[in-house]
Amino acid sequence: MSRPEYQAPPELYYNDKEANKYTSNTRIQSIQAELTCRAIELLNLPENEPAFLLDIGCGSGLSGEILDEEGHFWVGIDIAPSMLQIALEREVEGDLFLQDAGHGLGFRPGTFDGAISISVLQWLCNADRKSHNPVTRLNRFFTTLYSSLRRGARAIFQFYPENDDQCELIMNVAMKCGFQGGLVVDYPNSKKAKKFFLCLFAGINGTESKPQMPKALGVGENEGDEPKTVNYSSERIQERNTKTKGNRKSIKDRDWILHKKGIARMRGKKGIPLDTKFTGRKRKSKF
Amino acid sequence: MRLVTHNMLQCHVRGCNVNNYPLQLSEVEIEIQETEFNSQFLRSMIRKLEWSALINSAREIGITTLPEVLPDDFDEDFLRNIHRVLLETHIQQGKMTCPNCNHVYLVRDGIPNMLLNESET
Numbered sequence: 001m002s003r004p005e006y007q008a009p010p011e012l013y014y015n016d017k018e019a020n021k022y023t024s025n026t027r028i029q030s031i032q033a034e035l036t037c038r039a040i041e042l043l044n045l046p047e048n049e050p051a052f053l054l055d056i057g058c059g060s061g062l063s064g065e066i067l068d069e070e071g072h073f074w075v076g077i078d079i080a081p082s083m084l085q086i087a088l089e090r091e092v093e094g095d096l097f098l099q100d101a102g103h104g105l106g107f108r109p110g111t112f113d114g115a116i117s118i119s120v121l122q123w124l125c126n127a128d129r130k131s132h133n134p135v136t137r138l139n140r141f142f143t144t145l146y147s148s149l150r151r152g153a154r155a156i157f158q159f160y161p162e163n164d165d166q167c168e169l170i171m172n173v174a175m176k177c178g179f180q181g182g183l184v185v186d187y188p189n190s191k192k193a194k195k196f197f198l199c200l201f202a203g204i205n206g207t208e209s210k211p212q213m214p215k216a217l218g219v220g221e222n223e224g225d226e227p228k229t230v231n232y233s234s235e236r237i238q239e240r241n242t243k244t245k246g247n248r249k250s251i252k253d254r255d256w257i258l259h260k261k262g263i264a265r266m267r268g269k270k271g272i273p274l275d276t277k278f279t280g281r282k283r284k285s286k287f
Numbered sequence: 288m289r290l291v292t293h294n295m296l297q298c299h300v301r302g303c304n305v306n307n308y309p310l311q312l313s314e315v316e317i318e319i320q321e322t323e324f325n326s327q328f329l330r331s332m333i334r335k336l337e338w339s340a341l342i343n344s345a346r347e348i349g350i351t352t353l354p355e356v357l358p359d360d361f362d363e364d365f366l367r368n369i370h371r372v373l374l375e376t377h378i379q380q381g382k383m384t385c386p387n388c389n390h391v392y393l394v395r396d397g398i399p400n401m402l403l404n405e406s407e408t
Contacts, residue, residue: 052332075292093322095289105299106401111295111335
């Protein structure tokens with residue numbers, strides 16, 4: 001798996017070209033949509049109630065569009081100006097902010113009913129500048145996020161951890177900042193469909209009981225259910241090749257030979273062999 | 288940026304913890320973009336609003352249609368009015384200044400630049 005966070009800091013990696021590529025790629029679009037839907041499901045918002053949500057690392061607004069469809073109002077932050085420019089061109093509904101999550105969030109306490117973030121946390125674990133310290137940045141981020149969420153709200157982070165240590169580091173910092181919750185791993189036995197969701201609860205609403213950790217997909221009873229992943233485009237090409245390989249008919253069959261011989265006879269050519277039962281047949285391999 | 292989001296904003300410079308909202312608006316260009324009216328969402332948002340801060344920010348950009356005190360009962364006219372101010376008024380260009388530390392956040396094309404200097408984080 002390629003890891004863009006190794007190549008450059010996010011604000012430089014997602015330049016105009018890369019941002020365009022990211023947004024127009026249908027494969028990325030469908031993965032983003034799927035992850036966003038799952039994140040919304042994990043948020044466990046009350047039904048038929050429009051919520052005010054925060055999208056951390058909203059990019060070009062791919063995930064925001066899903067939030068719109070669900071009838072929620074959202075605010076998105078991202079550090080890549082090119083991505084935000086594309087979001088503007090796509091006329092997304094939410095408000096956009098150019099912001100570094102590692103600097104902390106500037107929202108009043110209790111603002112949001114929930115927060116989602118798709119494929120962002122791993123970027124925060126990198127020190128892209130001399131002054132960057134991943135732990136303090138994560139700490140600042142989670143502290144400010146905790147205060148900007150309403151009591152009882154959830155924050156769902158889908159991310160690609162580099163290794164177990166990174167997972168542990170992120171969780172430890174989040175717990176220190178007051179969050180409760182843990183990791184939900186969907187399809188843990190599948191290499192391709194395995195997805196990490198960090199589910200954090202910002203305190204407990206007075207009326208509710210202690211929140212239950214949501215169940216992961218593809219574990220226990222559901223094991224063996226084929227995860228609905230997006231097909232690779234290369235597989236489609238292979239499929240087409242196998243279809244045509246065996247069924248291809250030769251053009252020069254018996255009818256074709258008879259037709260050609262007929263034309264030659266009409267033109268009065270001499271020495272045209274007779275039409276027999278052997279015409280157009282294959283010779284035996286022994287011959 | 289909609290005014291409702293501006294009402295939720297506070298300065299996030301490290302150490303700037305008191306009197307850090309609302310960010311004062313200046314040199315503002317506003318634009319009205321119509322959206323669907325959703326009274327359920329408005330009712331839930333009004334509870335979160337800092338009313339006096341909203342009145343101040345609205346005045347700074349020349350909107351004086353809001354009542355001085357938040358009424359107890361929300362009728363249709365009031366909700367329509369507040370929908371116009373909160374969700375359809377977008378700040379396209381301008382400056383937001385923190386009343387405490389005087390940090391200036393610039394707004395360009397409706398996107399506020401919330402990035403901080405190294406020394407402020």
